[in-house]
Amino acid sequence: MRAQPSRGNPSTPSDTPASRGPSAQDNEQGLPLPQRYWAILVVAFGIAVSVLDSAIANVALPTIARYMHASAASSIWVVNAYQLAVTISLLPLSSLGDRIGYRRVYLGGLVLFTIASLACALAGSLPTLAFARVIQGFGAAGIMSVNTALVRMIYPPASLGRGISINAMVVAVSSAVGPTVAAGVLSVASWQWLFAINVPIGIAALLIGVKALPGNVRHDSPYDYVSAVMNAFVFGLLIFAVDGLGHGEHVAYVALEAVAALVIGYFFVRRQLTQTAPLLPVDLLRNPLFALSIGTSVCSFAAQMLSFVSLPFLMQNAFGLSQVQTGLLMTPWPLVIIVAAPIAGALSDRMSAGLLGGIGLAVLTCGLLLLATLGPHPQPFDIGWRMALCGAGFGIFQSPNNRTILSSAPRSRSGGASGMLGTARLTGQTLGAALVALIFGVVPQHGSMVTLYVAACFAAVAAVVSSLRVTHKGAVASA
Template identity: 55%
Template sequence: MIQETDGLPPSRRVWAMAAIAVSITLAVMDSSVANVALPAIASDLKVSPADVVLVVNAYQIATIMSLLPFSSLGEKFGHERVYRAGLAVFTLSSLACALSSSLEMLIVSRVVQGFGAAGLMSVNTALLRFIFPQKQLGRGIGINALVVASASVAGPPIGAAVLAVAPWPWIFAINLPLGVLALILTRFLPYTLRSNRRFDGASAVLSAATFGLLTVGVEQFTHGQSLWIVALFVLGFLICGALLVRRQAGRPAPLLPVDLLRIPVFALSIATSISSFTAQMLALVVIPFLFQHDLGLTAVQTGLLITPWPLVLIVVAPLAGRLSDHINPGLLGGIGLAIMALGLVLMATLPPEPSFVQIGWRMALCGAGFGLFQSPNNRVLLSSAPRERSGGASGMLSTARLLGQTLGATLAGLALGPMLGGHNGASLALALAAGVAGFASLISFSRLAATRRS
């Protein structure tokens, strides 16, 4: 029967969150764990470095294409069903990745793995609304943010550790026992609301085409593809996007949640999320170039100096989640993004020969600011949507994150490229990231007035 109580009992809640933690760790970690293995994969499969990059991009593109369709399926058939199905697909496709004997087979397996990951990410935060009581929702979102942050940091080191003792297929094979464990734990997930409406297959195809064309077009532009080919992708994106919006207009629960975007607090939270992740990705892409090219540091030193950002974020995110149960998330997010913008300004204006301490506390400041923003923003985004539209809100949350990261990577490529780059390209990019973070801070503060009007 449908769960009518406010959250799960505490004992079952622990096991449900264990299922969430293990499975979302796998999905987030696999977006970056293969990066360090690309040279080994290229050598083993006898392909060029340019071609092997598709192993990473195929996963990302498949994920962003299918987030909104899977969130809509979650609202119709139950979030926990979509979650289990996504986890099963992810686990089986991990085995296919490990057994791949050609680049083509590996890319197809990674596409399927990306679809499985989208099944997890699309309804992940929606499930939190049924696992935790409303008064503790911020705590649950804080824990989830901690898991996501930890997984995003853990990918490259875990990949390097596996490659030190085993060949590259084991990077994907380690998902199997953890995936099976998570599948067993999903029996503790709550039974969620179902909708009687029909699934809109045509809108699902248009949604996948819209976000797929946008992502591929951005990727082609970043890699120096001719402008007319990029223009074709952009034109396709605009056409499919216009058809999608037109088809969704007036529907009571559209796949593209235009109904939720009419809620001012929700729309402002989406805009804040896209802007903040743009700033974060832009900074994290260019900082290694700043350290190694401009400051002459080694790769090992670069890795150690980047660490304060995620480490402080991991500490601050769950604390911010608890605070958001008592303090307006718009205020917390605005303050956090202002702190992040200050940290980025200080990074852009480093002295010519900075000490490790001078770099480390600036990186920590950036991580603290982003951590103070992320959990409260996710809380207000999820709680501002009606309970029966939790799937749409969850899908938009993940879509906003991936869109922001894609835009940030594109801006980083422009800043470091021959058109805008140069000797101070990394510093200029950090200044731009600070400006984007400051803009996101203003959007977050504007939610205070929107909340009062609501």
């Protein structure tokens, strides 16, 4: 029997006012002002610190390794533990949000993330730090898995694009400025402050969120624990396989991990096809509009990660720039996103996401090609305006694409759509980082330039996939 959201039955626990929270949204018209502003501020705080923490640790790894008397190879687990925990738990937690409420999952993730951040700052050994990073990753997954679903509850349908644009802008800027923020903190404080700074932010977001975040009507279908375990194995093995390929792991081990992921994945998908509200939203992927938008997101974030990892090597090794100059010249990309994302979000409430996304990704492709064809001694202005062009293209694409992913799913499946959005982003970033390592190993002398050309190819493919949505007549659920 298909599980339906319980409505109007006071004896059903999932539909009582107390269980839904202080602001359960049954009328689908979003939150009133000024509660809407406070709620989106909480979402922005949470997603900013969770995305930043996936990037800032990279910069601090050498310092952490020296402090812990650990090898460079073993210190990588400070990054991998967090990334792995986030990736394997995004979809299970988004599915849980559909059942117990996005507000509960978000606030629970925020509490876990804040406590784990304090544990990271106090860690005295590498194993302790890695374990704390795992817990922090699970907390971050609770935040990331339902953040866009909450945006859908916060904003009315007519203004959803604006809310999504704020969320997309925070994600994009946090991803881009992570290394810069880390370098700034490390220049005035020890590495522990990279994690300790999350604690006051998390406490503030939690205190505001308890009052401001909306509840939602939930469906009462049982939670599929077996699928959650299978999901963890599939995505965990895929991450290890892709990461191993990029870092020169023996091909037999990579093949074994990939085959195991495919075999478990096959049975995982078969199980999902029998579920009314599956953990992996294969029912949503049957909607071509949703599937094309997910594909666009994977390709675009792979292009972004390929660029962000390779550009510092290009600027410092090929152009002879300092670390400070490199950081400044990479800043136009996220700065322009801050301007472009809200404009694109407002336009997405009236224009086709396929058209806006296609235009934005075409601009990104041009910007990446222009960066790849820079001469050996470019002027700062020549680099800066090309970086700004890339940021404009990415900003134009992201908000409309995220709006389409969310609005093409039924409102009761917003958690599943939100989880897929985050999974697509992390999949693209993981693929991009692995490809950078692979390219640098194959063509070490020209790795930066080759990587930028590969990034341009990914952006071009994403532009084509996005454009397919212009003429597609896929059904879009009510936002």
